[in-house]
Amino acid sequence: MAETELGAVQARFADLIWERAPISSGELVKLCEKELNWKKPTTYTVLRKLCEKGIFKNENGTVSAVMTKEEYCAEKSSRFVEETFEGSLPAFFAAFTSKQKLTEKEIKELRELIDNYGKER
Numbered sequence: 769m770a771e772t773e774l775g776a777v778q779a780r781f782a783d784l785i786w787e788r789a790p791i792s793s794g795e796l797v798k799l800c801e802k803e804l805n806w807k808k809p810t811t812y813t814v815l816r817k818l819c820e821k822g823i824f825k826n827e828n829g830t831v832s833a834v835m836t837k838e839e840y841c842a843e844k845s846s847r848f849v850e851e852t853f854e855g856s857l858p859a860f861f862a863a864f865t866s867k868q869k870l871t872e873k874e875i876k877e878l879r880e881l882i883d884n885y886g887k888e889r
Contacts, residue, residue, distance in 0.1 A: 772823060774818075781818070782823060785818075785831055785833065789824075791831050793830070797811045822834055
């Protein structure tokens with residue numbers, strides 16, 4: 769799969785698609801004109817780039833997601849941990865919590881995630 773990193777503008781565009789997919793390419797052009805002040809060629813250029821990255825597809829005038837937003841975020845998070853912390857989730861967590869205090873609710877949710885890890889797989 770191609771590199772899936774998105775810039776700020778591409779991410780906003782992707783969100784528009786994820787919120788509405790499947791969407792006709794014509795409707796997407798109208799939406800981008802309204803929301804992003806883009807012309808038709810800009811919409812199709814950015815769409816083509818995101819299709820090349822394997823995030824969306826445009827078949828017969830219908831744009832749909834190949835990768836959900838959750839899958840995109842999971843891939844981006846995994847890549848960040850791998851590149852920044854040599855793949856160590858505990859090292860990431862230690863760095864994150866050194867500046868960010870967790871609420872009791874967050875701690876409980878994290879414990880539940882850890883306790884349930886693997887049970888659904």
